[in-house]
Amino acid sequence: MLPEMTHTDPIAPTSADPRRQAARARLDRLWAAGTSFLGTDVAILGGAMSWISERHLVSAISNAGGFGVLACGAMEPARLAEEIAATQALTRRPFGVNLITMHPQLDDLVRVCLDAGVGHVVLAGGIPSGPVIRAIKDGGARVIAFAPAFVLAKRLVRMGVDALVIEGSEAGGHVGPVSLTVLAQEVLPFIRNIPVFVAGGLGRGDAIVSYLEQGAAGAQLGTRFAASTDSIAHERFKKAFIRANARDAVTSVQLDERFPVIPVRGLFNEGSRRFLRHQAETLRRFQSGELTKEEAQLDIEHFWAGSLRRAVIDGDVENGSVMAGQSVGMISSEQSVREIIDELVNQAVDALIRQEDRMHRE
Incomplete structure (x- = not known):
């Protein structure tokens, strides 16, 4: 028998106002x-974020009417089963x-999911x-x-x-x-036979409505949930989100095309500066013959090893990797997951009411 749950009631109507209903x-x-596809009250997914999207945040999103997604990351099969x-508890x-x-x-991780009765696997x-x-x-x-x-697609x-x-x-x-604005125009008009969820930079319900009207089935958000009270992320990590503006969330810089850097968006900090210096020093060592091309590439790739955990769990937001989307600029306080989802729904409802008002004025 599972323990008694909390916050599992479906999201209530935003008010008794007939227009809002x-x-x-x-x-x-x-x-x-x-x-319908997710089996939820609202079509809002939680983005899978390593070290953050674990049992507490995932269950909070699902209990609030959305769809939580566990981040397996580098877990072994036994750890994922746990x-x-x-989360099911x-x-x-x-x-x-x-x-x-x-x-x-x-293959073993897939079997773990199936044996546990997980209904949706995100690849x-x-x-x-x-x-x-x-x-x-x-x-x-x-399969998603x-x-x-x-x-x-x-x-x-x-x-x-x-x-x-x-x-x-x-x-x-x-x-x-590619930005979501462009990607949505390329994909949504033409992929109609399966649900398509949009993600990237989403922080408000009115923005979600605009994509739903283009044909999206729902939206995925990560950054806003990462800074929620239900997130296990360190308080310094959450405070960094609250302080940040959209322009602070930048992608990692590549100094030389011979040594590719996988684009990762996060808050620019001392670690970002050290990564630039590290790339420059590694390039110098390669050009002087101290390192082979393969050794130099590995040296660059290994720079951030363990740095996400350092930021999320240990709270080292200066030297760790503080991954964040550009919607970070819309976070002004630490809210619960339920408050975030309720706010998104209310903003979406407000947008639809404004739309109807404009139609009546025309």
């Missing part, structure tokens, strides 16, 4: 494909598990293989994959994924090259 009903129709069980509502396609034990960090997609679907779960480009649909997340470059962490 009508607008909320319209919102529910707009994201009906998303809520985290899934711990905190919520009876649906949640998903994000798996990195390059994980050396991916990230690369193009998933056909056999992995089939294994998940044959096991009774649904990321598409940073229209050509990949079409390919993933042909491969049989059940839903897509199109994530713009405004997002935090590892990002693609």
Whole structure:
């Protein structure tokens, strides 16, 4: 028998005002494909963030009516099984598990998810293989994959994924090259047979409505939830989010095209400055013959090893990697997950009411 849950009541109507109730009903129709697919009250997913998207935050998002997603990251299968069980002990509502396609034990991690009855598996960090997609679907779960480009979106649909997340470059962490504004125009009008969720730079409900009206099934947010009271992130990490502006969340800089740097968006800090100096010194050592090209590339890639945990868990926001999306500028206080979701819904309802007012004036 699972323990008694808290905060599991569906989100209540925003008010007894008939206009607000009508607008909320319209919102529910707009994201009906998303809520039906996820099994949730609202079509809002939590982005999977390493060290942050663990049992507490994931269950809080699901209990508040959204869809939490566990970040497996580099977990071993036994550790993932523990985290899934711990999350299930905190919520009876649906949640998903994000798996990195390059994980050396991916097949075992998929089996862990299926054995635990996880209904949705999110595949990230690369193009998933056909056999992995089939294994998940044959096991009774649904597959969600990321598409940073229209050509990949079409390919993933042909491969049989059940839903897509199109994530713009405004997002935090590892990002693609195209903004959500452009990506949505490329994908949403043409992918209609499966749900497509939008992500990247989203911090308000009215922005979510604009994408729903273009055909999106829902939205994924990470940055706002990372700074919530339900997040286990260090208080210094959350305070850095509250202080930051959108322009402070920048992508990592590459000094030489011979040594690629995977674009990662985060808050610029002393660690960012040291990374630039490290790249310059590594280039000097390569050019002087001290390092081979392979050694220099590895030296650059290993610079940030362990730095995300250092920022999130230890609170070293000056030297660690403070991954954040550009929506960080919209965070002005530490709120609970339920307050964030309620605020997003109310903003969406307000936007629909304003839209109706404009139509009546015309």
